[in-house]
Amino acid sequence: GKLCYLVAIEGWIIIVSGVKEDAEESDLYDAFAEFGEVKDLHLNLERRTGYGKGYALVEYGCFEEAQTAIRSMNGTQLLTKTIHVDWAFNRGPIQNVTSARCELNVCIFVLAIALS
């Protein structure tokens, strides 16, 4: 199945993961503002130390801006650390390829049939 992306009712939210521990909101903002107006941004801080727990949510007003941000920034470096950027929400459940475990069961079944 193919993944479709839907987001929040009012906005298009992306998740930026792998954010360096001492990054600040302004660093994220500076990196992502070039793709469109950043409607909202939140950097998740680890409460105990105040350092970043490693992800940020960035919201744009339109799909194209968010998509461009994803395509441009995914796998790039932010403050010397590689970040991954993706949609935060999906329209539906994650459609998996058959897991290795399922494939194994099918193989065993087929073998059992062949041997019987």
Add this chain to the structure above:
Amino acid sequence: GAGNGAGEEAGGAEFYLRYYVGHKGKFGHEFLEFEFRPDGKLRYANNSNYKNDTMIRKEVFVSPSVLREARRIIQDSEIMKEDDSNWPEPDRVGRQELEIVMGNEHISFTTSKIGSLVDVQTSKDPEGLRIFYYLVQSRGIDAWYKLGRPFMAFPMGD
């Protein structure tokens, strides 16, 4: 009990998380609960009877990236190594439940509400309870709740 095998995350390893905090009191059953399912469905329910608020229930699907990040946070916290046997029992003030399935590991913790770090430090298992406390206190919450027309609120501790 353990996860019901309800689907597997891309990559073949199961991930499920449920958190509940609430109490039954003067205003009825007030609670907040959210649940990440292996297929990405995120369910949130918040029932507050104070001022006659109605139940809020929301569902949305999160991306594999979000599930991956949730897993990473759980891994980093090392909560899966902990054990609630010496944690305070739920009481009239309230109850918290945390259930996580990650691959072959499963935890199911039940404890009281935690007011502050003082409660953690004076407990019988301050190290373990501290990990739990910080995990559920994560400020990631605010963000999702704020942006969150779809929700996702990690509960704020009381």
